Amino acid sequence: MDNLRRELFFENILNNISDGLLAIDLDGTVFFVNPSAERIMGIPSSLVIGTSISTLMMENSENDEFFQCILDAVYEKRTVDTIISFSFHGRELRLHVVTALLSDGEETIGIIVTFYDLTALVSMNEKNSRLNKALAQSLDRFIQVMIGAIEARTPYNANHTKSMVMYAKKYLDWLEENGDSRVRKIRTPFIASVWLHDIGKLVIPKSVMDKARRLGSHEKDVMHRIELAIMCERLRMANDPSTKRSATRKIKQLEDASEIIMAANIVGYLNDEMSDKIEKISKMKVLTPAGEKVKLLDKYEKDSLLIRRGTLTAEEREIIQSHVIHTKEMLDQMDFSEIYGEVSTWAGNHHEFLDGSGYPNGLKGDEISWECRLLTIIDIYDSITADDRPYKPAMPPEKAFDILRSMCREGKLDLDITESFYESMAWDREKNEYFDDITFQQIEEDED
Known part of the structure; x- marks a missing residue:
């Protein structure tokens, strides 16, 4: 291909690409603008070519951010890759701006600026974000309704769930403060699984669930x-x-x-x-x-x-234990996905023990995730320290941890998590600020 044909080839590419393109001397003067740049900026090439960026900036003051970005790249001879706002006939666009150094093989002679309109994509992302937020709010409302239904049947069990959420939140805070990187990712779904872990009790006969005395x-x-x-x-x-x-x-x-x-x-x-x-x-x-x-x-x-x-007979205990099966079945019908994908599994496995003696599936060892192990420990702790159970007196925290450690020695619970939970003091209601307001609190959303 001869030089003339090569130049025509490249000129055709530059003039027909959908990205806007500017070529600028090191003194800030524009010497090339393609049709897409004219269209996106809304400025004819006759007013752009031979004009300095600073002049264009003064004549288009509503787009200072765009032109300042280019000026910085020119005078500092550096590359830029950013998304900025651009006003176009009363509409606010979102432009992705990228700059590159232009050289003749030996030294920098100018700056190439490419930019394209991301407005539709950003708008779609914002819409998706709003939809995701709406879905999260719907999940919040679903949980509120379910917890409300459980509370209406048996107030102590709703208090149990609320207390567990308070312990879990404080413990996750403590882990994050101590550099545990997994917390940010699992916080929201884990708290959801705590709220929902006993939802299966909705179908357990009240006469069994609230049986305070043997008869x-x-x-x-x-x-x-x-x-x-x-x-x-x-x-x-x-x-x-x-x-x-x-x-x-x-x-x-x-x-x-x-x-x-x-x-x-x-x-x-x-x-x-x-x-x-x-x-x-x-x-x-x-x-x-x-x-x-x-x-x-x-x-x-x-x-x-x-x-x-x-207070429960063997048959009644089987009925109570079936609540975890009902929990998983009910939550599986919710078809949780994305970050909530493991909620039904975590909630449904909170009575499994590491030695395989738990229920309903007799899982053991590595078959039980860290989240399930933690939920189990918090569940047992609150169950034996709660002061509102109709069938037993409350147990002091230190005695409760003696029992938890004994279960660790028996191979049922995770000792590392148990000791970490103890060290966090999340179990101490007086030092757990979440207990300042024990009323229902919505699932917290990730900051991002």
Whole structure:
């Protein structure tokens, strides 16, 4: 290709590219402008070529930022790569400006400036940003509705969730202050998983979830049965004086049984002596107003009163444990994506233990993520220190950490996370400023 054809080839390229292009001498005078530059700037080439950038700047004062950027590149002989505003017939454009040094092979002889209109793309990004914010707000509202529904069914469980969020926020703050780089990325979805970790309890029967005593809703039935039996014995005695001795003895047995049953109903730990007494009482038969004899305790009542620790039977415990399955199923239907992609997994695995003894999937070791391990520790800590549980007294923090460390030694919990959580003091309500306002707080958004 000869020189003339080569020059025509390059001239054709420069005149037809969609990017605006200016060539400027080192004294700031424009010596080349292509049609795209004319169109984007809205200034004819006849007014640009041979004119200094400083003159153009004075004549187009509303676009000082654009021309100042070029002046800096010319006089400082440096490259620029930036996005700036540009006013065009009352519209504000967003231009991507790039400068490069122009040389003749030995020395710099000028500056090449290319720029193109990013307005549509920036507008689209801003629109997407608004949509993302709207989606985040929708998620906030969804969580508020769900937590409100849980709170309406069982206030202590909503307090449990709120407390866990406060512990989690303070602990993540502490980690970030100490240079943990992962916090910024996982903060928002992790806090969301804490808010939602017990959402599956919405489908758990209230009689099971709020069972404060071993007999639960059967307590009134048992006490009523005893009262009726005592009344029947008194009627029997009144109708037939010869039965006075046996009736009196039966009434005493029923009164003693009532005291033992009520004691076993609320005791924290059922010892062998009390267990034997319940076994004997369960064999007692009592009179009904119809003149029939029935067992004082049915199978459910007997099994409930024989629970060693806690208030739930084996069947009820399975029902309670199923809440994590329901949690994951419900959250999976939300089709979380992007930064929220792991929320359902973290929330659904908060009862898994490192040794595989947890539920619902018996995960172990590396199958359990750092986020799940942390959520589990915070969940257990609040469960045993909460002072609003209807079925047990609160435990002091130091005693609670003794239990957590014991579970670490058993291979159930992560010792490093447990000790880090302890060191952070995030568990200390008096030193955790998030507890200054325990009302519902929305999920915080990333600063970017």
